[in-house]
Amino acid sequence: MTQSPASPLPAPKERRRLRESKSLTLAQVAAKVGVTCETVRAWESGRSTPRGHKRETYAKLLASVEAEGQAPAAKAAATATATPVRSRRSVGRWDSAPLDRGQERGGGWVRPAANAAAGESPGPAASPKDATEAFDRLYAYAAPGLVRQAYLLTGRRTLAKESVERAFQLAWQRWPEVAVDRDPAGWVRAAAYEYAMSPWHRLRPSHRHPEAPPADADDRALLDVLLSLPSSYRRTLLLYDGVGLDLPETAAETEATTPAAAQRLLHAREAVAEQLPALAVPDQLHLRLTELAGAEKLQAPKSTLVRTDGERRTQFWTRSAIAFTVLIIGATALTLHTAPTRYEPVPAPGAMISDVPRRTGPGPLTRADTKLRDKLHKEAKSGPSRLAPEVD
Template sequence: MTQSPATPLPTPTERRRLRVARSLTQTQIAERVGVTRETVRSWETGRTAPRGRKREAYARLLAELGRSEKTGTADAAGAAARTKPDAPTKADARTKAEARASRASGALGTAPAASVAVQEAPRDQASGDGLDGGPGRDRPRSATEAFDALYAHSAPHLVRQTYLLTGRRTLARESVERAFQLAWARWPEVAVDPDPVSWVRAAAYEYAMSPWHRLRPAHRQPDAPPADADDRKLMDVLQSLPPAYRRTLLLYDGVGLDLPETAAETEASTPAAANRILHAREAVAEQLPDLAVPEQLHRRLTELAGAEKLDAPGSTLVRGAGEKRVRFWTRTAVAVTALIVGMTVLTLRVAPTHYDPTPAPGAPISGVPPLTGPGHLTDEDIALREALRKRLGGGPERLAPVAE
C-alpha cells in the first residue's frame, strides 16, 4: 500500500505537541489508530512515517485534536479520543483483538506493554512518555527511580523474549541482567535514548546470541523442554532457525515492531530484514502448518513465552551487581597498571648503567716467529717418497721363531 500524498500531516514535533496538549498517551493514540505504541513513538520522532490507511486514520485523529485545541472545549477533545478513525475490516478487527490479548497477557511484552511509560500516576499519564523526557513532566526523576521504572516494566518481558531466542532459561535471565547492568553503567547515554527498551533489548540479544556460550560447561547439556507437546514443537522449530532469522522473526511477529525498526535493531537493511522474516515464516509453516498466518504465530509465541515462569531479580540486586562488577574491573585495571609501572621501575633499577666494550680483534706481534707446521712437499720430496715406497715395498723377510 503506497502512501497517499493527498493527506497532509503535521511535523513530528507538532504531532507530539497535539497529543500532549490533550493529555493523551502514546498508548491511547496507538489504540485509536490500531497500531503499537512503538509505531506512534516512531511517527512522533520522525524515524518512520505512516502509510496507507493508517496514515489516513492518524491524520484525521490529529486534525480532530487540532480542532478541539482551537475550540478549547472538553467535549470536542473527548469526541476526538472516542472517534473511530476508519471503518475496520475483519482482518483489522482480528489484528486489534490479538493485540489486546497480547497486551493483556503481557507474555512477550508487545510495544505498549514493554514501553518505558509508567502508567501508575496521573502525572505520568499527562506527560504521556514517562522516562523519555518529553514535555509535560511535573518533576524530573532521579537516575535510580528512572532505572527502576524501566527495569520493572521491561525486564520480565525481555526475559521471556530471550528465552524464546535461546531456549535456555538461565541464559535468558543472565542476558537480561547483564544488559541492565550495562545500561546502568551507561545510564547517561541510555536515559536520553529515544527508546531505552530497544537499547536494553539489543544488548540482551547480543549477549544471549554470543557463540562463546558454547564453550561453557553448563551449556553442553540442553535445557529442559516445555511441558506441553505443542510448545516443544514450536520451540524446536524456533531453535532450528538461523540466529539472525530467529531474532528478526521474534522482533517482528513476537514483539510487534515495524519492519524499519526491526531492521534497525538487527543492524540490517529493510529488504534484508523482510527476506529473513519471509524465509523464517516459511520454515515455521513447513513444519507447523497451523502457524502459517502471522496472527496465529504471534499468538502462539505469546502463549509459549507466557507458559514459562521466568522472573527477573529485583532492580536493586541488578544495580548492585552492576556496580560491583564495575568496581571489580576498575580495581583490576588499576592493579594491572600498578604492576606494569612497578615492573618498569624494577627493570630500570637493576639494568646495568654501562657496558664493557667488545675486545678488538687480534693483531700479529713483532719479534716472535709464528708457529708453523710442516710445509708443502716439493717435487723432489714427492719423488723420493715414491722411490722409498717401491724399494721397501716387500720389506724384509719375516722372522719366525725357532727353538734351539
C-alpha cells in the same frame, strides 16, 4: 573566533525512513556524501554520528528529502477522513493500544517503544536524585517480558535471566546515555539480545547439554523450530511477529537493510509454516509465540540486586585495571632501575688464526733417551757419603 554550530540531524530511525521514502540506496547516499556504505549504515543505526563537512552535507541531503516529502504528505492529510484507518501492525503495537494481545493472554511482552507524548513511558527522570527510581521503573516495566523473549531466542532459562541482568547492568553503568535515549526499553532489549545470542556461550561447560524442554508437546515443537532457524532469522521473526515492531524498526535493530529484514522474515515464516502448517497465518504465529513465552515461569531478579551486582562488577574491574596498571608501572620502574646506564660493547666473536708456530717444550723420548733412562733406573743408587761439618 567562534565555531559555527553543527547542523541538526533527525533521529537515526528517521534518517533511514527519509532515505527509504525516496527509494535511495545506501550506495547512492554514500556517493552523495562522500563516505562508504558502512558509514551510512552506522549513521542510520545510531552507532556513530557524522561530523564536520560530512555532517553538513548529510544534513542538507536529509533536509531536501524531507522538504520534498512534506508537500505530498500535506495534500494527503487534507483529503484524509477524520477517523484514520489502522493497519494490522498498528493494532498490535502498544503505541496505539493500552495492552498488547500478548499481555491480555498472559504473555508478558514488554512495550518496545515508549510513547513520551502520551506520558506512558517510565522514562528517565530529569533530576539526578531520581536516577535510581527511574531505573527501577524501567526495570519493572521491561525486565519480565525481556526474560521471556530471551528464552525464545536461546531456549535456556538461565541464559535468559543472565542476559537481561547483564543488559540492565550495562544500562545502569551507562545510565546518562540511556536516560536521554528516545527508546530506553529498546536500548536494553538490543543489549539483552546481543548478549543472549553471543556465539561464545557455546564454549561454557554449562551449555554443553540442553536444558529441559517445555512440558507441552506443541510448545516443544515450536521452540525446536525457532532454535533451528539462523540467529538473524530468529531475531527478526521475534521482533516483528512477537514484539510487534514495524519492518524499518526491525531492520534498524538488527542492523540490516529493510529489504534484507523482509527477506529474513519471509524465510523464517516459511520455515515455521513448513514444519508447523497451523502457524502459517502471522496472527496465529504471534499468538503462539505469546503463549510459549508466557508458559514458562521465569522471574527476573530484583532491580536492587541488579544495580548492586553491576556496581560490584564495575568496582571489581576498575580495581583490577588499577592494580594491573600499578603492576606495569612497577615493572617499568624496576627495569629502568636495573638497566645499565652506559653502553657495554659485545665481545667480538672468535676467529681462526693462521701461521701459528709449532708448540715448543719437551717432546716424546727417542730410543736412545729411553735406553739411557732405563739404564739409570737400574743402577744402584749409591754415591758419596754426606758431608757434615765437624765441630772443633
